[in-house]
Structures are given as structure tokens and as C-alpha cells.
């Protein structure tokens with residue numbers, strides 16, 4: 001049985017692409033049933049089209065309020081019988097009401113080792129702070145920005161001479177491996193929210209899945 005996943009994007013869509021690629025494996029337990037972009041020109045829409053995945057623009061500019069936009073989003077997801085929602089470079093804050101409706105079924109990827117470096121301009125801020133270990137995090141979404149129970153993380157070094165661009169590229173490689181691995185955990189119900197943290201099925205290992213996961217099959 002494959003779970004119906006929606007991916008929400010605003011731009012480039014390289015994480016969407018990593019999920020499209022993961023989905024090509026027959027053992028992957030989720031299908032991307034819908035891609036939604038709030039920006040009509042998002043490059044990720046072309047990736048969805050190329051893969052033959054239903055995609056839709058819900059332009060936030062067409063709505064008076066954040067609540068109206070989120071209501072349209074919620075209705076679209078429900079009409080498509082979506083079970084899980086993955087944010088992948090989706091640059092809109094979601095209302096607490098939307099987050100509540102999709103509680104424990106809504107996840108996000110962020111290019112830092114949360115809870116450090118929430119928010120925007122993460123790579124520049126990490127370089128400026130002089131940190132030596134950076135990385136990315138997949139987490140359940142809670143009402144505050146870039147927070148919620150952590151599902152998995154991957155670490156990369158910050159090297160001498162790194163710029164925001166070179167660091168972003170190194171982290172992105174890990175994002176593309178981490179997100180499919182975490183989505184697998186989620187839809188196979190091997191990662192569950194328990195208060196502020198995630199609890200795992202006993203088959204889940206930190207070395208294989210939760211941190212710097214290997215390429216999935």
C-alpha cells in the first residue's frame with residue numbers, strides 16, 4: 001500500500017526531485033499524488049510535469065488573508081485524499097489552524113541542525129558564526145517557524161574557505177538523502193510524535209536512518 005503524499009514548494013524543487021527519484025523505487029512506500037506551488041513560476045512545477053505528477057498553483061497573491069490561502073490549501077489537499085504533506089522549500093508561514101489540522105502528518109526540511117539557525121539566510125549566518133559542523137533536519141511542523149519534533153538529521157563539515165553557496169551545496173546533497181529516508185519512516189509509521197520528541201520503532205537505527213542516511217535503495 002502506498003501512502004499519498006503532497007509536496008509543497010515555492011521554487012527550485014531539488015528536494016521535490018529527490019522525492020520523485022526515490023519514488024521510482026518500487027519499495028518506496030509513498031507516491032507523490034500532488035505538488036502544490038504558491039508561486040506560478042516555481043521551477044519545481046516543471047519537475048512535477050516531467051514526472052507526470054499532478055501539480056497545481058495556489059497563488060497566495062490571490063487571497064486576501066493568510067487564513068483564506070490556508071483554507072484553499074487544506075481543501076485541495078483533502079480533495080486529493082492526501083495523507084501526508086511534505087514542505088520542500090515552501091516559503092509561506094502556515095497558520096496555527098492549518099498546522100493543527102495536519103498535525104503529525106506535516107513535515108519540513110530545513111538546512112541547519114535545528115534548533116540552531118531557524119529562519120532565513122541560514123547558510124550566511126552559519127558562515128558568519130564560524131560554526132564547524134552544519135547540516136540539515138527533517139522535522140514535524142509545529143506552529144513556530146522551523147520547529148517541531150525532529151525526525152532525522154545529517155551533518156556536514158564547514159570547511160575553510162566555504163562560502164554560503166559552497167556550504168549550501170554540501171548540505172543540499174545530504175538533504176536529498178535525508179528527506180526520502182525520513183518520509184519512509186513517517187509513512188511506515190516507524191517515527192511517531194511523543195510530546196516534544198519523536199519515538200522510533202525498534203527496527204530503526206541511528207547509524208542507518210536517522211543520521212546521514214545512506215542512499216536509499
Ligand code: GRF
Pocket residue numbers: 011012013014015016088089090109110111136172175
Ligand atoms: C532547501 O535548502 C530546504 O532545506 C529549504 O529550502 C531549500 C529548498 O530547496 N527549506 P529546493 O527548492 O528543494 O531545491
